Amino acid sequence: PTTGVGIGNRAPELKVDGVAGDEIDLAALRGKPVWVNFTASWCPTCRDELSLMQQFALRYPDLPILVIDVKEDPAVVRALVDELDIVMPVGLDRDGKAQLAWNAYALPVHFWIDGAGIVRAVVYGGPGPEEFLAGLKTVLPDATLP
Numbered sequence: 001p002t003t004g005v006g007i008g009n010r011a012p013e014l015k016v017d018g019v020a021g022d023e024i025d026l027a028a029l030r031g032k033p034v035w036v037n038f039t040a041s042w043c044p045t046c047r048d049e050l051s052l053m054q055q056f057a058l059r060y061p062d063l064p065i066l067v068i069d070v071k072e073d074p075a076v077v078r079a080l081v082d083e084l085d086i087v088m089p090v091g092l093d094r095d096g097k098a099q100l101a102w103n104a105y106a107l108p109v110h111f112w113i114d115g116a117g118i119v120r121a122v123v124y125g126g127p128g129p130e131e132f133l134a135g136l137k138t139v140l141p142d143a144t145l146p
Contacts, residue, residue, distance in 0.1 A: 005102050005103050007121065011026060011111065013026065015027070016091035019077050020089075024068075024089055024091040026066070029064050031115050032064060033112065033139030034063070035110065035112055036068065036111040037065065038070055038098075038109050039070070039107055039108050040070050040072055045108060052129060053067070054085075054088065055146035063139075063140065064089065068093050068104075069092055070104065071095070110132070114139045120139050123135050
């Protein structure tokens with residue numbers, strides 16, 4: 001498949017520093033389904049949906065849910081992580097290169113990637129629980145709401 005963010009495309013590379021001092025590398029997760037979210041702390045919808053995403057993360061601990069913050073100061077992102085007690089891996093797209101590669105201009109945006117690295121669902125805007133579940137079911141068919 002062609003590399004891109006359309007359904008059926010091979011997901012673009014995603015490698016960023018993590019807010020916890022780690023590294024987030026989508027290639028290292030090959031073989032597992034992954035949920036990728038691009039976000040920013042200044043976006044009210046982005047902030048609002050993090051608690052629902054967290055519920056899915058707790059329900060499906062083997063499903064990596066990668067929260068990629070776009071072009072914000074690491075201290076701002078760390079404060080958000082602490083404020084909302086986020087347990088999901090949070091990455092720092094400091095220069096916007098990941099945002100560009102993933103065409104993630106309208107925040108928030110969500111991508112569900114299967115174990116082979118293929119994009120299976122994309123949702124733009126502030127989806128609710130049912131939209132999250134529909135995306136998740138494309139990579140975890142037996143998924144249910146938390």
